[in-house]
Amino acid sequence: MITSEALADWLGNGTARSATAAAMERLAGRFAAMPAFAALDRALEPASSAGAEAVLALARTFIEDDSTIGLIVSEAVAAAASDPLCRPPLRASSNEVQDGLVLFSRPTLVIQLAVISAEALAIKRRFREGPASIVFTGQRSLFRFLKGGGALLSLWEAPLIDSGFSAEDCGPCRLFERRRLADGDWLEVDGRSESFVVDRAASDLVYVFASTSLEASPVAAEYDGRSLELVAASSTDDSSSRIQMMLALLRTLDRRDAAPLFEERLKAPHFHARWQAMRELLALDPGVAVPHLREMAALDPHPEIRAAACATLAQFFPEPSEGKEASEPCLA
Amino acid sequence: MKIIDIARLPELKTRVGIHGSARQQEVGGVFCTGVIIVVNSN
Numbered sequence: 001m002i003t004s005e006a007l008a009d010w011l012g013n014g015t016a017r018s019a020t021a022a023a024m025e026r027l028a029g030r031f032a033a034m035p036a037f038a039a040l041d042r043a044l045e046p047a048s049s050a051g052a053e054a055v056l057a058l059a060r061t062f063i064e065d066d067s068t069i070g071l072i073v074s075e076a077v078a079a080a081a082s083d084p085l086c087r088p089p090l091r092a093s094s095n096e097v098q099d100g101l102v103l104f105s106r107p108t109l110v111i112q113l114a115v116i117s118a119e120a121l122a123i124k125r126r127f128r129e130g131p132a133s134i135v136f137t138g139q140r141s142l143f144r145f146l147k148g149g150g151a152l153l154s155l156w157e158a159p160l161i162d163s164g165f166s167a168e169d170c171g172p173c174r175l176f177e178r179r180r181l182a183d184g185d186w187l188e189v190d191g192r193s194e195s196f197v198v199d200r201a202a203s204d205l206v207y208v209f210a211s212t213s214l215e216a217s218p219v220a221a222e223y224d225g226r227s228l229e230l231v232a233a234s235s236t237d238d239s240s241s242r243i244q245m246m247l248a249l250l251r252t253l254d255r256r257d258a259a260p261l262f263e264e265r266l267k268a269p270h271f272h273a274r275w276q277a278m279r280e281l282l283a284l285d286p287g288v289a290v291p292h293l294r295e296m297a298a299l300d301p302h303p304e305i306r307a308a309a310c311a312t313l314a315q316f317f318p319e320p321s322e323g324k325e326a327s328e329p330c331l332a
Numbered sequence: 333m334k335i336i337d338i339a340r341l342p343e344l345k346t347r348v349g350i351h352g353s354a355r356q357q358e359v360g361g362v363f364c365t366g367v368i369i370v371v372n373s374n
Binding site: 234235240279290308315 | 333334335336337338340341342343344345346347348349350351
């Protein structure tokens with residue numbers, strides 16, 4: 001590690017390090033005491049019970065509160081001015097074109113303050129290999145662009161991603177608008193069917209962004225920017241993906257005593273999670289799995305699951321034909 | 333009942349990857365959930 005002289009001094013000075021830690025704690029305390037955060041916390045539970053619309057309406061009251069946003073930034077800047085190693089006690093939210101801070105994070109609402117670098121955008125655009133992606137996040141979100149950066153956005157739409165989503169039938173996405181951003185513009189995006197792309201920007205974009213996981217679609221969908229066809233889908237549910245990995249681990253450990261946990265996941269709201277749980281249970285304990293497999297083959301609302309369940313029954317658990325026609329559809 | 337190799341079980345036609353978040357809150361790492369900004373290369 002190569003350090004500057006100032007950093008090397010700080011690393012070797014316990015008193016200085018303690019002072020920085022204390023400054024960060026004071027800053028965290030000042031943020032926590034801001035009435036706007038307390039108001040958000042108080043109102044979030046009833047809003048979450050009411051649904052995504054109510055949560056985003058609540059987020060809007062926070063996002064449009066210039067005095068609170070301004071205070072957060074000025075407090076953080078003042079703390080850094082007096083101690084360059086005092087970082088805001090907020091989580092970073094960064095990727096190759098964006099740097100941000102997570103102002104508020106609860107399971108049903110995340111609010112971030114972020115900057116998109118016009119320079120990073122231009123570099124990414126110049127050196128990209130292959131076409132851009134158009135990503136439909138599956139979540140509903142709200143943007144307020146404090147600085148629009150003279151950016152040109154393209155707005156895209158795709159068929160609604162719902163519980164019956166199928167890669168085969170989803171169809172292409174399409175461009176429906178180009179919009180020049182001005183300072184102060186708002187943009188509400190229903191990521192189940194809408195997305196936007198930053199085509200170019202003259203200067204940095206600064207924005208506050210809120211997103212809710214409530215009423216999210218089962219998957220986020222990525223479309224190819226040239227063919228406009230779907231190229232990939234991924235789960236929108238963090239905890240469900242973690243559970244999926246845990247089921248794989250339990251199956252690998254041959255924990256048949258955990259079969260009830262697998263059975264519980266067969267009722268997961270998202271179709272891909274149900275089938276993944278079934279595959280794991282079949283590999284863990286087929287005797288427990290088969291009655292559920294027959295039920296899935298007959299009753300699961302997603303056609304791909306019914307088809308996969310029927311194929312599994314035919315391949316691994318064929319029944320005597322009992323005079324049935326081979327072409328008869330499987331209803332288990 | 334005979335154990336089945338999971339690799340032989342059918343997959344859905346719609347392949348779904350696990351969640352893309354790198355939300356390493358437990359280790360205080362980078363918080364990647366949020367906006368996906370895409371840049372047009374055309």
